[in-house]
Amino acid sequence: MEEASTKRKVTHTLTSGYSDHVRVPNVIVMVGLPARGKTYISKKLCRYLNWAGIKTRVFNVGEYRRKEENACDANHGANANFFSADNQDALRVREESARRAMEDLCEYLETSKGTVAILDATNTTKKRRKMVIDFCDEKGFRCFFIESVCDDPNIINANVTDVKVNSPDYKGVMSAEQAKDDFMKRIDNYKKQYEPLDMDNETYLSFIKVINAGRSFYVNRVNGHAQSRVIYYLMNIHLLPRVVYFTRHGESEYNAMGRMGGDSPLTPHGDAYAHALEQFFKGERVQDLRVWSSQKIRAVQTAKGLKGIAAHVEYWKALDELDAGICEGLTYADIENRYPKQTEDRKKDKYHYRFPSGESYEDVVARLEPVIMELERQGNVLVVSHQAVLRCILAYFTDRTMSEVPYIDVPLHTLIKLVPRAYSCHLTFYTFDVTRRVWTAREGSLNL
Numbered sequence: 001m002e003e004a005s006t007k008r009k010v011t012h013t014l015t016s017g018y019s020d021h022v023r024v025p026n027v028i029v030m031v032g033l034p035a036r037g038k039t040y041i042s043k044k045l046c047r048y049l050n051w052a053g054i055k056t057r058v059f060n061v062g063e064y065r066r067k068e069e070n071a072c073d074a075n076h077g078a079n080a081n082f083f084s085a086d087n088q089d090a091l092r093v094r095e096e097s098a099r100r101a102m103e104d105l106c107e108y109l110e111t112s113k114g115t116v117a118i119l120d121a122t123n124t125t126k127k128r129r130k131m132v133i134d135f136c137d138e139k140g141f142r143c144f145f146i147e148s149v150c151d152d153p154n155i156i157n158a159n160v161t162d163v164k165v166n167s168p169d170y171k172g173v174m175s176a177e178q179a180k181d182d183f184m185k186r187i188d189n190y191k192k193q194y195e196p197l198d199m200d201n202e203t204y205l206s207f208i209k210v211i212n213a214g215r216s217f218y219v220n221r222v223n224g225h226a227q228s229r230v231i232y233y234l235m236n237i238h239l240l241p242r243v244v245y246f247t248r249h250g251e252s253e254y255n256a257m258g259r260m261g262g263d264s265p266l267t268p269h270g271d272a273y274a275h276a277l278e279q280f281f282k283g284e285r286v287q288d289l290r291v292w293s294s295q296k297i298r299a300v301q302t303a304k305g306l307k308g309i310a311a312h313v314e315y316w317k318a319l320d321e322l323d324a325g326i327c328e329g330l331t332y333a334d335i336e337n338r339y340p341k342q343t344e345d346r347k348k349d350k351y352h353y354r355f356p357s358g359e360s361y362e363d364v365v366a367r368l369e370p371v372i373m374e375l376e377r378q379g380n381v382l383v384v385s386h387q388a389v390l391r392c393i394l395a396y397f398t399d400r401t402m403s404e405v406p407y408i409d410v411p412l413h414t415l416i417k418l419v420p421r422a423y424s425c426h427l428t429f430y431t432f433d434v435t436r437r438v439w440t441a442r443e444g445s446l447n448l
């Protein structure tokens with residue numbers, strides 16, 4: 001039985017009070033048996049850190065092994081014996097894959113100026129961890145271990161059926177039942193060698209033990225800004241099924257006039273949309289729905305009809321539209337005529353461009369971080385907000401790059417339903433053709 005004490009208190013040993021004034025490359029090293037969510041955590045963490053502006057990439061050793069096998073047209077993954085410790089050939093292939101992954105990881109941190117690299121592998125022996133630590137020490141990388149221990153059969157089974165059975169190792173090779181059976185044998189092979197992070201003899205390391213998908217944690221020697229952000233994030237995410245809905249406010253007077261920003265009320269068309277939205281959620285019967293609206297009149301009016309349906313309605317200033325500063329209330333034509341240089345600059349880099357006395361998309365992402373964190377904590381939520389703000393939030397869920405964010409298509413009178421999946425999310429778009437709606441996206445809009 002794996003050690004998974006669920007009563008352990010959280011200890012937080014601060015080793016140094018200094019913050020990161022220089023960019024110190026971090027290597028996040030995953031530890032854990034197969035089907036403990038290492039890839040789930042790696043991908044989700046990578047998506048969050050990139051969205052927050054911390055350049056991050058995942059290096060999955062399993063993918064390197066499969067690349068190796070494809071090269072010699074083999075498929076060891078479909079056979080649990082490949083993972084037994086006394087299979088010398090296999091050990092060589094697995095060592096080689098780990099070495100190549102470390103090479104690429106090093107290149108990423110040194111040459112491509114990555115800030116965080118996530119080594120997604122089992123790393124279940126002290127010997128293997130020692131190899132990684134020595135490698136990082138030699139390169140001057142900071143090492144941080146995330147171990148996922150799990151003894152809750154429901155969680156393990158969910159993972160094995162949910163993700164493993166569709167893994168490239170088994171796809172088209174054997175039935176789901178056989179795959180599941182083989183995979184459980186693979187786990188047993190690893191268990192024989194598994195040395196959990198040792199809370200008595202490996203305390204010189206920086207690490208967090210996540211127990212049973214976040215039910216409890218053990219934290220040791222947190223170093224620097226990135227590690228603190230990682231721990232905070234891991235303590236806020238959960239696996240419970242939930243749905244998140246997004247919509248812009250209904251058409252506003254300023255939308256109808258082609259003016260930006262401002263705080264104008266809904267037009268009759270926008271009002272009709274607010275009623276259609278109310279009807280939709282009457283029918284959808286979402287359990288314990290919480291509504292988060294911005295504090296702009298057009299959003300508050302759009303959310304009004306939901307007061308009788310939702311469990312709770314709250315108003316976030318952080319959800320207010322991007323502040324166009326001196327361009328607030330102007331049309332795009334006005335801006336091109338009055339501020340041709342600004343227009344040019346914005347076209348060059350729309351994500352980082354900040355309006356004079358206003359905001360950039362990058363500023364909006366920064367003020368949305370608490371909203372994202374609270375969204376991760378919550379259950380069923382409807383967010384009523386604005387074009388630029390929803391572009392930033394949807395970019396987080398759909399792993400978009402900074403340059404894509406300002407062009408994501410978020411039309412008026414469209415409700416977006418987002419259902420999280422293991423490594424992605426499923427989007428449904430409901431367009432309410434109850435009313436005319438002006439088109440507020442200009443150059444090249446990007447479909448999610």
Ligand SMILES: O=c1[nH]cnc2c1c(-c1ccccc1)cn2-c1ccc(Br)cc1
Binds near residue numbers: 148160214235238
């Ligand atoms: O299987 C698992 N075992 C154990 N912990 C798991 C999983 C999964 C998972 C979920 C869906 C698909 C594949 C894997 C996520 N976590 C997890 C781990 C840490 C945190 Br903080 C939150 C979730």
Ligand SMILES: O=P(O)(O)OC[C@H]1O[C@](O)(CO)[C@@H](O)[C@@H]1O
Binds near residue numbers: 261322324440
């Ligand atoms: O970044 P873009 O494409 O100008 O979109 C943001 C603009 O969209 C609007 O929400 C509607 O036009 C404006 O209030 C806001 O300035």
